[in-house]
Amino acid sequence: xxILLLLFILTSIxxxxxxxxxxxxxxxxxxxxxxxxxxxxxxxxxxxxHQRAADYERARLRLGAAASLxxxxxxxxxxxxxxxxxxxVVEQWVAPGLTxxxxxLLAAGAVSWVLGLPFAALRTFGVEQRxxxxxxxxxxxxxxxxxxxxxxxxxxxxxxxxxxxLMRQPGPWWxxxxxxxxxxxxxxxxxxxxxxAPMFNRFTPLDGPLRDRIEDLLRRCGFEASGLFVMDASxxxxxxxxxxxxxxxxxxxxxxxxxxASNNEAELEAVLAHELGHFKLNHILIGxxxxxxxxxxxxFAIGWLCRQPWLLPSFGITHGDDALALVVGVxxxxxxxxxxxxxxxxxxxxxxxxxxxxxxxMVGAEPMMSALVRLARNNASTLTTDPLYAxxxxxxxxxxxRVQRLRxx
Numbered sequence: 001x002x003i004l005l006l007l008f009i010l011t012s013i014x015x016x017x018x019x020x021x022x023x024x025x026x027x028x029x030x031x032x033x034x035x036x037x038x039x040x041x042x043x044x045x046x047x048x049x050h051q052r053a054a055d056y057e058r059a060r061l062r063l064g065a066a067a068s069l070x071x072x073x074x075x076x077x078x079x080x081x082x083x084x085x086x087x088x089v090v091e092q093w094v095a096p097g098l099t100x101x102x103x104x105l106l107a108a109g110a111v112s113w114v115l116g117l118p119f120a121a122l123r124t125f126g127v128e129q130r131x132x133x134x135x136x137x138x139x140x141x142x143x144x145x146x147x148x149x150x151x152x153x154x155x156x157x158x159x160x161x162x163x164x165x166l167m168r169q170p171g172p173w174w175x176x177x178x179x180x181x182x183x184x185x186x187x188x189x190x191x192x193x194x195x196x197a198p199m200f201n202r203f204t205p206l207d208g209p210l211r212d213r214i215e216d217l218l219r220r221c222g223f224e225a226s227g228l229f230v231m232d233a234s235x236x237x238x239x240x241x242x243x244x245x246x247x248x249x250x251x252x253x254x255x256x257x258x259x260x261a262s263n264n265e266a267e268l269e270a271v272l273a274h275e276l277g278h279f280k281l282n283h284i285l286i287g288x289x290x291x292x293x294x295x296x297x298x299x300f301a302i303g304w305l306c307r308q309p310w311l312l313p314s315f316g317i318t319h320g321d322d323a324l325a326l327v328v329g330v331x332x333x334x335x336x337x338x339x340x341x342x343x344x345x346x347x348x349x350x351x352x353x354x355x356x357x358x359x360x361x362m363v364g365a366e367p368m369m370s371a372l373v374r375l376a377r378n379n380a381s382t383l384t385t386d387p388l389y390a391x392x393x394x395x396x397x398x399x400x401x402r403v404q405r406l407r408x409x
Contacts, residue, residue, distance in 0.1 A: 004314035004332075008079055011335045016072040018338070023061045023068075026389040030054045033384035038400060041383055044373045049380075056131045056380040063127055067119045074115055075331070083108065083327055084317040091319065098168075101323035102160045106153075108327060113149065120145075128237065131380060136236045144236075147199060159184075167306065167322040174303025178296055185291070186247070193245040193252050203229040206255065210265055214253070217269055221276045221362065227252045234258050239379050242271050244279065251279075262378050267371035270363050274371075277358030283351045290347070294340065298333050305329040341392075348395040356402055357409065365406045372399050372406075 034054040037045050087104050094100040124141060128134035136144075162180070166173040188196075197203070206214070206228040214228055226246065233241070233256035240259035246252050253272065260268065278284055305311050306325040315328055359368045376383060376399045385398040396402075 002314040002316060004310075005079065005316060008315075008332060008335060009076060012072055012075055015335070015338050016068055019068050020065055022386075022389045022392055023065050026386045027058050027061045029386035029389070030057050030382050030384055038383050040403070041373065041400070044370075045377050045383065049377055050383065052131065053376075053380040053382045054384070056127070057382040059127045059130065063119070063122060070115075070119070074112070078108075079315055079328075079331060081316070083315075083324060084319060086111070087317075087319045087321065087324055098161055098164050101164045101321055102157065104321070104323045105160055105327065106157070109152075109156075117145065133238045133380075134236075135234060135238060140236070144200060151196065151199070163326075164322055167326070172303060174299040174306075177303075178299040181295060181299075182292055186288075189245065189247050193254075197231075197245070201235070202232045203254065204232075206230050210260070210268065213265055213269055214272060217273060217276070217362065221273070221280060223251075223276055223279065225251050225253050229254050230257050230260055231255070232257055234261075240375065242268075242275060244275050258378075263371060263374055266363070266367040267374055270359050270367035270371040271375075273359035273362040274355045274368065276362070277355035278351065280358060281351070281354055283355065286347075286351070290344070301333045302326070302329040305332060345391075345393070345395050349397045352396050353402070353405060356406060360406055360409055365409060369403050369406050372402055375399075 031054065034051055037047055037050045041050075086107055090100060090104045090107060094103055121141070124134050124136055125138070159180075163177055166176055211228055218225060229252060231254050233239070238258055240256050240262055242253070242255045242259055244251060244253055253275075255268070255272075259271070263271070306322065306329050311328055312320060312324055317324055317328070356368060375381070381399065383398070383400055385394070390398055
């Protein structure tokens with residue numbers, strides 16, 4: 001077996017084993033603490049709610065472990081024989097050229113999309129349904145998937161033609177590909193809330209006393225928004241959330257209707273103050289710069305790999321095409337994903353603490369603590385998390401640590 005393929009297999013297996021071990025630690029930790037609500041939370045969270053959160057977490061961990069093993073099998077299948085076999089099928093039907101390369105990539109994407117559907121359905125109609133969070137009907141679920149696929153095709157096909165055309169040109173094609181993707185990413189931050197999100201949800205302008213309260217908060221924070229909206233998230237899920245989107249004057253604030261229904265005005269103000277903190281403390285800009293740098297490094301590595309004559313033979317691939325080099329290069333670079341993810345999660349957790357501190361200064365500690373506990377309770381988020389699992393996987397600090405920090409501030 002070629003050495004590069006062997007290293008890829010061993011690395012993929014090691015990453016999956018680590019993921020399974022961490023999931024097992026988390027499940028065991030949650031089970032050990034299932035019998036009692038953590039100190040300091042007994043007044044806000046009942047034992048029944050705590051146990052429901054523990055059971056929900058363990059169910060999600062089991063499904064995640066199965067998905068992780070399945071993902072490993074799919075990745076190894078693609079690497080060992082799948083890409084070469086699929087290309088062999090495509091080349092029998094399509095003449096050499098850009099179209100053959102694009103159709104190969106579309107076929108590979110379609111196979112991966114179909115393989116992922118069962119786990120998406122199990123998550124929605126299995127775990128989420130069992131614990132009372134799912135409000136999506138099978139028809140709406142299928143329509144959402146088809147809309148997403150159509151959108152991906154509409155945007156992706158022209159981009160694939162452009163990318164593969166660049167790869168056939170002399171010079172560092174990856175620089176132009178990286179720059180194009182960064183510009184597209186910035187454009188999508190403005191386009192998504194205006195045109196894409198309304199394809200999936202309905203957005204209603206926020207009115208009433210809550211709007212007045214939020215606008216006062218925005219003035220105190222020196223923040224300009226193009227609109228305040230409530231999204232009909234309850235059509236699909238009972239989970240509550242809020243988010244900001246857009247750039248510049250196109251920034252808009254979106255509240256899930258489930259969040260508005262389950263939180264009082266002080267808690268909603270605290271949640272938004274936290275999100276405003278991310279903007280005021282330049283976390284959004286830092287995140288964009290971080291993504292831009294990581295994309296640059298990824299494109300550099302992929303660009304270098306794609307130019308190496310040994311890349312495809314190292315994976316036992318007998319055909320030669322830039323599209324094959326691209327998917328194999330991406331496969332190799334993705335192996336570094338877990339390590340980069342740990343570093344990114346560390347920075348994200350630090351930013352969450354800072355945004356909590358900003359919210360405390362703007363609205364006080366009590367509303368922020370109350371909002372965190374209510375969100376955890378309503379979303380069935382466990383309050384007993386294994387520290388090592390959280391260190392590797394969590395982009396947000398566990399709620400008990402965030403509440404403790406607010407209490408001690």
